Amino acid sequence: MIFHEAKLDNGLQIIAELNPNAHSLALGYFVRTGSRDETPEVSGVSHFLEHMAFKGNEKYTADDVNRIFDEIGANYNASTSEEITLFYGSFLPEYIETAMELLSTLIYPTLRQEDFDMEKKVILEEIGMYDDLHSFTAYEKVMQAHFQGHPLGQSILGSVQSITDLTSEQMRDYHAKHYLAGNLTLAIAGNADWIKVLELADKYCKHWPAGQSERPTDEAQPKTGTQTIVEKKTQQQHIMQLGPAPAAQDLLRLPAEILAVVIGDDSNSRMYWKLVDPGLAESAELGFNEYDGSGTWLTYLCSDPELTESNLQLIQEIFNEVNQNGITQEELDRAKNKLASRLVLRSERPMGRLSSLGGNWVYRQKYYSVQDDLELLNNISLDDIQTLLKKYPLGHSTTAAVGPMTSVVD
Incomplete structure (x- = not known):
């Protein structure tokens, strides 16, 4: 390369x-x-x-x-x-x-x-x-x-x-x-x-007009609250929750990606084994989204309306446990391997490299080779996860619910 x-x-x-x-x-x-x-x-x-x-x-x-x-x-x-x-x-x-x-x-x-x-x-x-x-x-x-x-x-x-x-x-x-x-x-x-x-x-x-438009990138100060959209014909309840997380330029973004895999990946994560595998929810995931100046933890739950409240409690219990005690070395190593595998497999096609190449340049004005990404990933430690959790603990500020329920206990 x-x-x-x-x-x-x-x-x-x-x-x-x-x-x-x-x-x-x-x-x-x-x-x-x-x-x-x-x-x-x-x-x-x-x-x-x-x-x-x-x-x-x-x-x-x-x-x-x-x-x-x-x-x-x-x-x-x-x-x-x-x-x-x-x-x-x-x-x-x-x-x-x-x-x-x-x-x-x-x-x-x-x-x-x-x-x-x-x-x-x-x-x-x-x-x-x-x-x-x-x-x-x-x-x-x-x-x-x-x-x-x-x-x-x-x-x-x-x-x-x-x-x-x-x-x-x-x-x-x-x-x-x-x-x-x-x-x-x-x-x-x-x-x-x-x-x-x-x-x-x-x-x-070369004939395109020169110039650049400005974009304020102040970190968002999220509002708290719950919105409920009632859809009586829907059989399942959809819950989305957002909480503050690292921005695209923050060095904590990589620990955040790892933590999201450990806690809320669509397979073999804590939320998967606690809610999806036992059949309590169709989907229960945690994602990390990075933006210019801000970031979010995104929690998504899709389940039977009657199980929504207890499922939300289970998710909060997982978050509380991680915020207090962190994750294990075994979980960290497994998440690193999953991310490394995804990174390498995607990079084997030029189209797979394009989004990473362009995204890193737009947000960080920096080139990262696949080897650079793997090295950064491998260097993440449990101390980095603890630093992340101290600054951006798992949780949510805002909730949106769509489904047959007329109210959702947040």
């Missing part, structure tokens, strides 16, 4: 982890913009823009974009989160120029009015689809409650009202403000020639 980095005059950052022995190539544009960068008036515009990107520009129509990607056999898509909009593709190395041109086209689409009007209907349908997913509703509600008054509490999809009211002019203004070269990172993983990469970046990206 050979790492390269460069920056165009307009501020576009280019990073590459090249492997001449790989049989494929993955490429992605990481745009540092998401729902947290929106105002209430344009809520959902980042995700809407992700859809509009595939409508093409003056040179390529929407049909052209999708047809050409298919012709070169590319696996391509895009995603929007609270903080990053990502456009990516993986393909055979010989098609790098075609793929680079098309992915660059996605960054600066024409944003035609007729495309905007048509895609707005698609977005509204998507919002309706997710409204029917009770776990998603619980997540949206708990994020809004936990981050009330903080940008991270803003919905990725937006609301029916915000999308209905959104105008194409507002979208163009948002795009012009946030899709600046200094807000973008071009990441490449796999089999490519670095000189060729720089030539193509210069050819397709």
Whole structure:
């Protein structure tokens, strides 16, 4: 593996982890913009823009974009989160120029009015689809409650009202403000020639406007409380709970990843053996989510409504025990092995390396090889776990419940 980095005059950052022995190539544009960068008036515009990107520009129509990607056999898509909009593709190395041109086209689409009007209907349908997913509703509600008054509490999809009211002019203004070269990172993983990469970046990206939009990253001060959304037709109760955890730039993020595996992984964790294996719950998990300046412990429970209260008590008992006594060396070693295995298996494909490569650069402006990640992982000790628990004990500030129960005892 050979790492390269460069920056165009307009501020576009280019990073590459090249492997001449790989049989494929993955490429992605990481745009540092998401729902947290929106105002209430344009809520959902980042995700809407992700859809509009595939409508093409003056040179390529929407049909052209999708047809050409298919012709070169590319696996391509895009995603929007609270903080990053990502456009990516993986393909055979010989098609790098075609793929680079098309992915660059996605960054600066024409944003035609007729495309905007048509895609707005698609977005509204998507919002309706997710409204029917009770776990998603619980997540949206708990994020809004936990981050009330903080940008991270803003919905990725937006609301029916915000999308209905959104105008194409507002979208163009948002795009012009946030899709600046200094807000973008071009990441490449796999089999490519670095000189060729720089030539193509210069050819397709050097004319992009320079600049970078600001993002306040103050740590959130979560609000406490419980929200209950009654869905009488639902057979199961969905519970989401959030508590403060390390931010993306915090050295405690790796101990947090390990602890989440020990306590709430979907197999062989404390919550699994206490709740899922005995049949008390369909799902009982703990996750760690990192953001710019903030982080969360995310607890998810899905179970029979009649067992919800006792299950929540069991989860709290697990948290209390860990906060007081920590975890064992055996649990730590097992979690390290699980994470190391996942890391290595994912890294064997260029597409698997792309998200780690780009994410580390966007959040930390640093390159970590697979070996670097493994070394960091192996160096985590029980003392690090104790330091983490002292600063960010397991627990929750906010709860959202979706299901037949009219109230949930928190």
